[in-house]
Amino acid sequence: MKQFEANFDGLVGPTHNYAGLSVGNVASLSNASASSSPKQAAKQGLRKMKALADLGMVQGVLAPQERPDVMSLRRLGFSGSDANVLASAAKQAPAIFQACCSASSMWTANAATVSPSADTEDGKVHFTPANLTNKYHRSLEPQVTGNILKATFNDSHYFSHHTHLPDNEHFGDEGAANHTRLCSEYGEAGVELFVYGRHAFDHSKPAPTKFPARQTLEASQAVARLHGLSDKNVVYIQQNPDVIDQGVFHNDVIAVGNQNVLFYHEQAFLDSASAMDEIKRKFGHNELHLLCVKTDEVNVEDAIRSYLFNTQIITLANGEMAIIAPTNCQENPNVYKYLSNIAAQHTPIKHVHYFDVKESMRNGGGPACLRLRVAMTAEEHQALNQHTLMNDAQFERLNTWVDNHYRDTLNVADLADPQLLIESRTALDELTQLLKLGSVYPFQQD
């Protein structure tokens, strides 16, 4: 295996809860205030990681963030002891307090945009953490995400880490959730697709009217420049504003690609025909499969409800591809019918595996949201922090760690419990030792 694609999944943090924080994300709003199970959520995620490792994939783990985020609350004027900060914020500004408790860093498709070394001018793998400016709770992530990525991909000979884009809506960036790479072989130059929701500096262009477009064209272009990508290998595509208004808050809710397969809904893009023409032209003469799902096969509502496109398409050792889908796809008759027949389409996709990630799905995060893809060579694989990789022993260790530190159930009212902060910090301190990350969290740097 000289070159391959690794998946780095976000480990669900100890404060996983449903606070209804994401306008435009149907699941987040409809499950607001439901009670959650941090323990089950973390274990569902670990089971998916282990299953992919067992399928022969390189699978890694990205550590969660420190929550409740006491430092951010102090920045907003809450003071005194940590317990006092939590109590006064929960009482005086409950919505802000809940935002500072979100375990949303679990969705590592939003952690960063990654360009593999085959695509970049200097031949390094480039990482730009996403600034996630559109939602306050997510805008708290990029700094620590950068620390965790640097501690995971910790060799400057192979990996180049950029600072996140300016923290401003003009450069709203949601990372790999709006970025897909098509290629023939992982180690050969590919075509990077950057999908954006609106133009920040040109208001004459179409934009959604009901829900926010989180990613701007200008942000995508800045990331492509930072990564040293060539225009010949980049395609910018505008998302269809109508589907954003129906709840497609990231492009990975309606399209996913792997190697020479792009699997997408016919309504995903504003001008699908010209986007596909440009992709074909830039992809060159190699075989390309553009697998378009029509509305009369699966409508947008069913796609959002089931997360048909928030699936992972992975290449197995024998060259066949498998789809990693949430069990929610089995529960929707149209979607299940579509997936049951997918192997008969003339594409490399030959298998479908279903995983229960319902704790994450209730916040609008499917299998693809939970992972950050990093295509790499064998040398790059050797150079990264090996303690972050999944294997039998690591699976055991992390499950025991979850059993020791995570609560079975959590309600929004529990977030102000000062004991939860102590539990969370104790767990994360131990995790940084397990994964050999060093001091990545603010509480470790005081």
Ligand code: SUG
């Ligand atoms: O940003 N949900 C996340 C879901 C992110 C899914 N990621 C991808 N599509 N790649 C979001 O909307 C909800 C949190 C809450 O309501 O408690 C939340 O942040």
